[in-house]
Every structure is written in structure tokens, then in C-alpha cells.
Amino acid sequence: MPELPEVETIRRQIEPEVVGRTIAGAHILDERWTRPLPPAPIAARLVGREIVSVGRRGKYLLVGLDDGSTLLMHLRMTGNLLLAERGEEARRFGGERLYESSSEPRYLKAELELDDGRLLQFTDPRRFGHASLLEPGELGPYLDARIGVEPLSDELTPELIGRVAEGRTAPLKSFLLDQRGIAGIGNIYADEALHRAELHPLSPAGSMRREHWEALHEGIVAALEEGLRNGGASIDDYRDSRGEQGSMQDEFLVHTRAGEECPRCGERINRIVVGGRSTYFCPACQVRLRRRRRPKRRVRP
Numbered sequence: 001m002p003e004l005p006e007v008e009t010i011r012r013q014i015e016p017e018v019v020g021r022t023i024a025g026a027h028i029l030d031e032r033w034t035r036p037l038p039p040a041p042i043a044a045r046l047v048g049r050e051i052v053s054v055g056r057r058g059k060y061l062l063v064g065l066d067d068g069s070t071l072l073m074h075l076r077m078t079g080n081l082l083l084a085e086r087g088e089e090a091r092r093f094g095g096e097r098l099y100e101s102s103s104e105p106r107y108l109k110a111e112l113e114l115d116d117g118r119l120l121q122f123t124d125p126r127r128f129g130h131a132s133l134l135e136p137g138e139l140g141p142y143l144d145a146r147i148g149v150e151p152l153s154d155e156l157t158p159e160l161i162g163r164v165a166e167g168r169t170a171p172l173k174s175f176l177l178d179q180r181g182i183a184g185i186g187n188i189y190a191d192e193a194l195h196r197a198e199l200h201p202l203s204p205a206g207s208m209r210r211e212h213w214e215a216l217h218e219g220i221v222a223a224l225e226e227g228l229r230n231g232g233a234s235i236d237d238y239r240d241s242r243g244e245q246g247s248m249q250d251e252f253l254v255h256t257r258a259g260e261e262c263p264r265c266g267e268r269i270n271r272i273v274v275g276g277r278s279t280y281f282c283p284a285c286q287v288r289l290r291r292r293r294r295p296k297r298r299v300r301p
């Protein structure tokens with residue numbers, strides 16, 4: 001699944017290609033793409049609009065239009081964005097991925113025709129990707145209801161991590177995957193951030209103390225920035241779960257590296273399943289925190 005680094009890479013690549021272009025035609029071929037709303041009225045609304053910005057929040061891509069509305073897109077598991085010149089093979093945005101045949105025309109879900117004749121295409125073999133057209137003023141509330149703080153902004157601080165984690169008994173791995181706390185982190189970068197922070201993925205989130213908030217903050221930022229430097233390289237969980245591995249794993253410290261040596265201490269990396277997700281960590285140098293107990297009241301005799 002594309003995580004923040006890959007979605008941001010796509011955003012950076014797409015922005016100079018489409019900003020300033022007007023949408024000359026819109027074709028939505030899969031009604032699931034705009035669910036629960038029907039696609040036809042959305043396609044009609046898009047035609048004639050100029051694209052004025054391409055932004056991102058968490059894993060959402062935000063295409064700003066000249067009437068103040070926003071076409072919000074989420075790639076989910078296997079969504080792709082491509083740009084096609086007529087008569088030529090489409091170019092896919094983002095880092096290398098190992099999805100099988102994911103950008104083939106038969107997986108086309110939506111297509112925006114730009115005023116220079118090029119086509120912005122959304123393909124998705126597994127059909128979980130979706131889009132919403134939000135009216136002016138709707139974007140903020142939409143995002144606030146779904147995602148939390150942006151990790152590569154000044155908003156994310158050790159103190160904020162401590163506040164969000166306070167009282168939470170969920171394991172740190174699940175805590176990081178919960179988009180309502182910190183947005184944009186998925187299965188890969190959660191593992192990478194926890195390894196950098198030297199924190200065990202099963203530690204209860206609320207058991208962290210100040211030094212752990214600081215370590216986790218540094219770990220999140222470093223892992224995501226490393227991902228961005230690598231062009232948002234990401235592997236596909238689907239292939240991962242079938243035991244297939246690709247060249248992308250070379251980038252990771254622990255993710256997909258079960259049985260290999262920890263790059264920090266040399267212990268063998270373990271794989272466990274947390275909340276249904278493959279989780280990789282070093283059992284030697286990632287500290288398992290104990291659940292914090294409230295101080296006991298003294299009982300008077």
C-alpha cells in the first residue's frame with residue numbers, strides 16, 4: 001500500500017504536469033470509485049475546471065480546482081496514477097512498485113482528459129481506491145474526521161505524540177497505523193520508525209515516557225524522510241503476504257527482513273502479526289515497555 005513517502009512522491013511528480021491545465025473531459029468507469037455518490041454528476045462537475053494545485057494530507061492526494069472545490073483521491077491498496085499521451089504508453093507516477101499488471105488499461109477506473117490532450121488515469125486492480133469531490137469548505141472537516149497530525153510538519157512534536165498516546169493500551173504498531181493519530185504511516189514505515197526508535201511494536205502506546213516520545217518522533221521523521229529520498233519506494237503487502245520479495249527490501253532496516261541480522265545489534269529480526277499486519281522487529285534492541293500502572297493508593301490500616 002502506498003504510504004506517505006510514495007503519495008508525496010506522486011504529488012511532486014504530478015504537480016508540474018497538471019497545474020494550470022483545464023479538465024476537458026472526465027470519464028469515471030467504475031461506480032465504486034466515487035461511492036457512495038454516483039459518478040456521472042461528479043464527472044460533469046469536473047469538466048471545464050482548471051487544476052490550480054496538487055496537495056497531500058496523510059495518504060490523500062488533493063487536486064485543487066478553480067471553483068474552490070477539491071478532487072480528493074486515495075490510492076488504497078493498489079491504486080495508480082498515470083499520465084498518458086495519446087497513442088503512447090502511459091507513465092506511472094511514484095516509485096517502483098511490484099503490483100502485478102496494475103497499470104494495465106483493463107484496470108482503468110477513471111480518466112481525466114486535459115486541455116493539452118493528455119490523459120490523467122487512475123487504475124486499480126483491487127478496486128479499493130476512491131475519490132470524492134469536495135465543495136469549498138468541506139475539505140477541512142472531511143480530513144479532520146479521518147486523519148490526525150501531519151508527521152513531516154512542525155505539528156508533530158514529542159509532546160504531541162505523548163498526548164495522543166496517553167492512556168492508550170493499543171500496541172505501538174497499531175497506534176502508528178491509526179491514521180486518526182498520526183497520518184500517513186503504513187505497515188512499512190511503522191516498522192522502520194519503531195526500529196529506529198528502539199521500541200518494541202507490542203509495547204502499549206500509553207506506556208511511553210518522554211524519552212520514548214522523543215525517540216519515536218525522531219524515528220518517524222527519519223524513516224519517512226528516508227522513504228522520500230528513495231522516491232517513496234514501497235512494496236505491496238499482497239505480494240509480501242505470499243512470501244515474495246522484491247528489490248525494494250534493500251531499502252529497509254527491518255521490514256520484510258525476518259531471519260536477517262539487525263543492522264544495529266546483529267540479532268535475528270523477528271516477524272510477528274500485529275492487528276493482522278506482518279510486523280518486523282529486532283527482539284534484542286527494540287525495548288518492550290510495560291504497561292504503566294497508576295500509583296497505588298496507600299491503604300490505611
Ligand SMILES: [Zn+2]
Pocket residue numbers: 262263264265266267282283284285286
Ligand atoms: Zn537489534
